[in-house]
Amino acid sequence: MxxxxxxxxxxxxxxxxxxxxxxxxxxxxxxxxxxxxxxxxxxxxxxxxxxxxxxxxxxxxxxxxxxxxxxxxxxxxxxxxxxxxxxxxxxxxxxxxxxxxDVSQNYRANKKIPQFRPRPKDAEDGWRMYQFEVDKAQEMRKCIECFLCQDVCHVLRSHGKHEEFAGPAYMVRTAAFSMNPIDTVDRIEFLKETGGIGYCNITKCCTEVCPEHITITDNAIIPLKERVVDRYYDPIKALVRLVRRGGKNG
Amino acid sequence: MEIRERYDHDVLVIGAGGAGLRAAIAAQEEGLSVGLVCKSLLGKAHTVMAEGGIAAALGVVRDEDNWRVHFRDTMRGGKGLNDYRMAQIHATEAPDRVREMEGWGALFDRTDDGRMNQRPFGGHTYARLAHVGDRTGLELIRTLQDHAVHEGADVYMECTIVKLFAVDGRVAGALGYWRPTGEFVLFRARSIVLATGGIGKAWKVTSNSWEYSGDGMAMAYDLGAELLGLEFVQFHPTGMVWPPSVRGTLVTEGVRGEGGILTNSEGERFMFRYVPEMFQGDYAETEDEADRWVGGDRVNNRRPPELLTRDVVAKAITAEVEAGRGSPHGGAFLDIAAKRSPEYIKKKLPSMYHQFKELAEVDITAQAMEVGPTTHYVMGGIKVHPETAETAVPGLYAAGEVAAGLHGGNRLGGNSLSDLVVFGKRAGEAAAKSATAAELAEISESDLETAITESLAPFQRQGGHNPFEVQEQLQRVMQDKVGIARTAEGLQEAIEDVRGLRGSLKACSVSGDRAYNPGWNTWLDLRSLLLVSEAVAISALGREETRGAHTRIDFPETDPEQQKNNTLVTEEDGRMVARKDPIPVVPEDLQTLIKEGV
Missing domain, CATH: 3.10.20.30 (Beta-grasp domain)
Structure with a gap:
């Protein structure tokens, strides 16, 4: 012994x-x-x-x-x-x-994510979804909420931006909802504003510590960042939005 | 008076696993204010550990499946002691309870045509368990937790309830303490749902966590509720046996559902020798037939005998070990690598793969696992009304593992998750209904003061036992004398031992302060655990036969006479007594169904 x-x-x-x-x-x-x-x-x-x-x-x-x-x-x-x-x-x-x-800030961050809402049922007994469609979301749903990714994330750990940035775990949760094939909710504004996805500069520390081996950065955060970029920073879409807004206001 | 925080709700739900969450959702849907108290952080309750799946006769994989087949399987698995009405409600409502969770975001594994896939499991005639790899419980708890929180439940985390109070015979409130601070908090409610789970922490080899200390049963008993069928404790056949520090950790029945075989040290696939009379003809008789079934032809072949009910498999493994044919660390070999490709295993059983790789240095895609029985679940619990889940105490409801009736003498795998959502919903609805007709009551301040003083007693003592020592002694007593194989002599000794440990508990002292103090927390939990352990032992002593999960070495036969009664533990004149409680008579059409099949 x-x-x-x-x-x-x-x-x-x-x-x-x-x-x-x-x-x-x-x-x-x-x-x-x-x-x-x-x-x-x-x-x-x-x-x-x-x-x-x-x-x-x-x-x-x-x-x-x-x-x-x-x-x-x-x-x-x-x-x-x-x-x-x-x-x-x-x-x-x-x-x-x-x-x-005290991990309560994680529960507060989770509560801010717009809730899942399904499309109408495809048949009387529910929805039709194929395995290849649910694989991506199922990877995200492996999250056991251990908060190790939140712990290692320098935005939270070194800079204490708990109120500004939801953190990797809640990017994963948002991805789990948004990648669900029957989800209908738009979470892009949430990601940009409340979720603070811009704070993440993809150092991938979260992926390294995840005990569930979820590829947090590559499969959750980067695809979500792309959606935000498409909406807010695509120059053509931005122009269209500007014209529309001008029209509405004018 | 030292209660700084007090909260009032229409319905208070104690426990936030599947049953508690589902009850909270149901009560919220009635527009009531709901408080949800959990002993741990939200999302960490035992439901999260459930692996294999949730049983529901969806009829996706086999259209012959329906509630009648599921009902029959449940009754036969329970060895005749189930409450037939609960089994009927469960089988009928489970499909809707599973499907509605997809609408709340759950993502179950799919069939090729895009519907919910179902996996075979022990004792189920057809592939019946909706699942997500081997992490079905995680999917369930996360779905219910998100739904409950977004619908507005007030969640009180890391709060342990130590006592329930009744006023004029009706339940009125609950006293608890915050684990982080040790400060007391009072919840008043018009009705209360107990969803506190089981009692598995009383045994040494267990798949249960520190939370499973029987709080709900003990507190309800103190208010006059009755405890039913507690001699039936499920020893899951496959827990890890090595290394010692993980002995008891669960190995999902899904391994066998996916084709895993059990062998002994002689390489023999021994389960073919252990098919009980009542299941003769239902299982494959040769390895070839079993292989063809695993290979996919399930219409022309019968399922492998590894998929017998848990009581049967657990006893078979124990018998093989006792006959000297055990594995090196005292279990049996469970081999999935012999039947499935590494890719298939990693896809269908990912957490088993990691668990063995990381904790035992065993690669299950290439090597056999070593497994043996582990304390897993209690079929017995608080006696409830089959339709409403109300206990003998007006306004007090119980659902999930804390309640008794559905599973009888042995639970089928997958029937627990469905139990949680079926009866959680019913309990929440019934509690909501009775809450609207009840008023909040004043709880006597002196009663509260007494409860607080009792709870703080070990801080007043010095140099007494460490509560963890008492816990360890209890676990040894229950493991050795109230385990898989029991005798009158052992059970009588156990009753004396447990009573003696109650004395030791009174002599415990705790060090440090009240904030997050596991020594003190364990002392409080042991008050419940000792009470329930005694109830288990006296129930087991009274049943002089072998049936389901209850095995008496001194009464090895099943006695048809004893199928007529359940064991009921109540308090009479300050003493705990066990008496016989007649089982509700099964209507004739259902009796025929059970005997002759669908």
Whole structure:
């Protein structure tokens, strides 16, 4: 039975520090198991969020050696023996306590996305959609809302633009609705104004950390940016819009 | 008085998995104010973990399928203990509940002609489960969550309810605390829907999370509700067995639905030897026949015996291990690579592929998995009215896993997700209706004060047990003595052990403050979990036969006499007692349907 040292953030936003814990580890253990061992032993009040412990619910996002990760899917053996492992809360969100952060801004961002509205039914028993039509949206619907992409995004993490930019996770959600073959809602103005899609300068950090391997930048954000560009920045369309507006107002 | 926040709603829904969300949507549609309380963040409830699919006789893949076949499968799977009316409602309404979710944005996998695809599953005569790869629960919860939020539900996240209150016999409110701060909050409502899920955290090897501590059952019992059929706990046949830290993590039945086979250490496909009498003739008798069925000819061949009901498969794996034919880590081999191409496996079972790759270093497109039974689901729960989901407490409703009746002695895979939306909707509608005829009631401040003082008790003590120790001891007792195979002696010991642990709980202390304190939170959850564990053990002791998910080594036969009653746990003179509760008589036409088929 090997022992490993974990340096875990303890405290609140105002006052906290890394504490060292010496934990007995067995083969196959993940970082969340080590947190449980600390709770069962010396620190029952060590705060952590978790639910499924199988990479399906996205509750246990944190930073392991500074990298955004799900602690339930990160094996201890991925880190070299003899080196300590640092576990800290997601940096882009206010700390509540220890490894738990206030992620409510994500739920607020989600609420602003114009809701899905389907076209009328194609038949009495519903709609007809082919698999090739739903594949793209299904990739987006794999999102487990772990917020790791929000955490790594420099617009949120370094610049704190939570109110101006919905963040990669909600670009993915918007894409999921807009790529649904039976959706009828126009979300382009939302993307440009409220969603702040212009803030993203496609560094692809979000894609790298996604535990569901969603190609966030290439398959969600870039296609959505193209739609915004087509509407607002296409010179011919802009001219048409100007003439129309002039006509209406005049 | 230390309650700083108080909220009033027409309908309060406790629990935000599929049943709670569907109930909230239904009550909102009636134009009422709805509060939705969830123990975790929204969207993280157990529904999100459901993998294989949602059962509904849509008749897409096989037009012979209809509610009658689904009803019959459910009743036979439940070994005669189901509430027939619930099974009938469930089978009849499930198709509409599934289809309406497409209108709310759900994207199920498609057939070649653009309709909803359906996959075969254990105990279902035809391919019946609408699905999205192996992440159907995620699709469901996200769809319902978005719909409920956009329709205006007030969501209270990371809020645990610790006690329900009744005034003049009718439910009136709920006291909870915010996990992030530990501050108390009071919700008053004209009616309340419980959708708090199950009790799986009481066992050591489990696919359930910390949330599954039986809160809803314990709180309803305290108000006088009855607990039905709790001896029936489903041990899912396929949980991971290695490495130790993931022992119990679910491996979807979809693996077998897609053609996965079970073998023992001798390479034998053993399920052919375990077809029970009642299912003789329904399953393939040779490997060739099973292969032809997997290959696509489902009209002329019968399904593989790996698709027997979960109780049967779980017991078969256990028997093979006990006979010395287990896999290296004490399970059976589950092999999909032998029957399907790597591309097919990655498309249909993507999360299983990642789960094994990342947690066990097993590539399921090339190697067999090792699997064994894991605590998964409780068929028993709060007794409810089959049409309205009302409990014995006026104004209090229950839907989903917390309620009993639909599944009887064993649940078919895929019938849980459909249960959530069928009875979630019904509970929400009935709660809304009764709310309009009820008034908000004043809850006694001294009762609230008592509940708060009791909740904070472990902070007043020092040097006592760590609540996590008590939890671990409980899990060991339930695993060893109230697990898959039970005896009177073991169950009696378990009852004593659990009662003893109630004493230990009273001697626990917690350190730190109230803000996000898992030690304290676990202590509070254990109050419910211990109560429900005792109810499970006394129910199991009373059923002296082997039926469905309940196996008694000392009574290995199924006793037709005992099919006439369910077990009902109630409080009498301050004591928990189990008594027999006659099962509603099935009307003759339905009896014929069950016996003779469609």
């Amino acid at each position: 090997a022992r490993r040292t974990f340096e875990v953030y303890r405290g609140t936003a105002a006052d906290g520090k890394l504490e060292n814990y010496d934990v007995e580890v067995e083969p196959g253990m993940v970082v969340l198991d080590a947190i449980f061992r600390i709770q069962a032993g010396e620190s029952p009040d060590l705060a952590v969020r978790w639910n499924c412990k199988a990479g399906k619910c996205g509750s246990c996002g944190c930073e392991i050696n500074g990298r955004p990760k799900l602690s339930c899917m990160t094996r201890i053996s991925d880190y070299p023996d003899g080196e300590s492992i640092t576990v800290t809360p997601m940096k882009a969100f206010p700390i509540i306590k220890d490894l738990v952060t």
